[in-house]
């Protein structure tokens with residue numbers, strides 16, 4: 001009896017997975033844009049169970065595709081007479097077991113150059129581009145995925161047609177259907193996020209930061225509840241107001257920087273807002289094994305600290321691995337209901353409902369999600385600012401501006417930039433969005449590459465700041481922490497978590513603090 005019930009349950013569960021995969025896939029295919037070169041073809045193939053045996057350790061063997069590789073051309077443009085394209089890739093793991101040490105080989109036209117890249121090591125030799133993991137993404141989690149991407153300069157238009165993923169001893173190509181049995185469960189989860197204490201060789205920035213003797217520290221007392229008027233944020237007196245913010249790194253990984261003294265240190269340089277970034281589906285995420293109670297406590301401490309300091313604070317549902325916010329919509333609803341109930345009476349709390357939709361997620365999909373989450377917040381909090389992320393890692397504000405969310409007030413649309421990667425073409429999207437009348441907020445940015453690491457581009461950073469000044473945009477920088485990557489605000493040798501002196505800040509950190517002090 002016991003065994004029969006279990007067998008039926010297993011068959012029903014597997015059928016549900018198949019139906020869901022077919023359903024989701026059908027929807028994704030409808031949503032694909034023309035620019036997607038290699039379409040994602042996650043097709044559930046036949047599914048069957050092995051005969052279950054009598055013991056508790058019965059294993060299920062499911063016949064389905066194990067891993068998948070997707071590489072899409074999401075953006076092409078001409079720069080100085082050369083063709084450029086942004087290629088975004090994903091390695092997807094459809095199994096219940098984590099897999100390690102992936103390699104992607106892509107054939108590119110001869111004479112190509114990789115201008116920028118993120119989330120991988122990129123080695124171009126002739127026409128062969130080999131992409132291998134960096135320290136934090138060696139593992140493709142069970143049912144998870146690893147995003148990567150690059151910007152390529154080619155002599156002619158380029159479509160990625162020859163792409164091979166090597167993983168777990170086999171090869172996969174875009175659109176493959178691989179009928180292979182899933183392996184038995186093992187546990188290979190590893191902590192991938194660690195700050196290092198190595199000495200950095202960062203040059204000291206030569207420019208002095210003039211600590212702003214201004215009102216940043218008590219901004220909320222002066223400016224009160226913020227709202228949206230036209231394309232601007234205005235304060236309680238109807239005056240245009242700009243948030244000058246710093247985002248934490250993932251509070252799932254670096255909770256120690258969520259403290260009042262650290263925020264107070266930043267406020268001395270004109271920082272009037274903090275963004276609390278809580279990953280949802282990456283390692284230790286709110287929806288991927290993180291301790292929800294602990295994460296909520298960290299948010300609570302962060303909000304309290306900001307409130308005591310008179311700073312604004314964003315509660316950020318930091319989607320990334322979960323490309324489409326609808327993936328964890330139910331958890332998002334519960335979470336935002338809880339948060340907005342708790343903070344309804346406060347003027348300084350702002351909600352960011354989906355950090356960066358990606359992986360081909362369309363604006364229609366994000367908008368549908370927003371239209372469900374916003375009312376959940378509004379039921380408790382009638383007028384708090386709500387930030388909605390946009391497709392392609394919060395770049396496509398132009399697309400959102402053509403079909404904005406209707407009948408809702410105090411909504412902002414997120415654009416994110418990493419100035420060494422995202423330049424003129426993304427700034428043009430901001431111009432388009434604003435000319436179409438939607439309010440845009442830079443809720444995350446840095447002058448590093450999109451990976452959060454690599455070289456800093458001050459020239460492009462200055463151009464972004466010009467745009468921010470021109471439209472009085474609010475801006476947040478990624479990220480408060482000492483992780484050994486160039487976007488970190490602190491040098492990696494700095495181990496204290498507050499009481500920062502000017503010299504403790506990294507080059508990127510100093511640059512932002514200088515902008516905010518002006």
Ligand code: IDC
Pocket residue numbers: 136282320355356393416418444450451452453478483485487
């Ligand atoms: C990066 C972190 C890096 C971490 C990685 C996880 O800097 O330490 O290992 O996430 O995937 C974003 C994301 C933000 C990224 C950042 C830099 O919102 O989570 O942080 N970035 O890659 N969008 C564009 C860049």
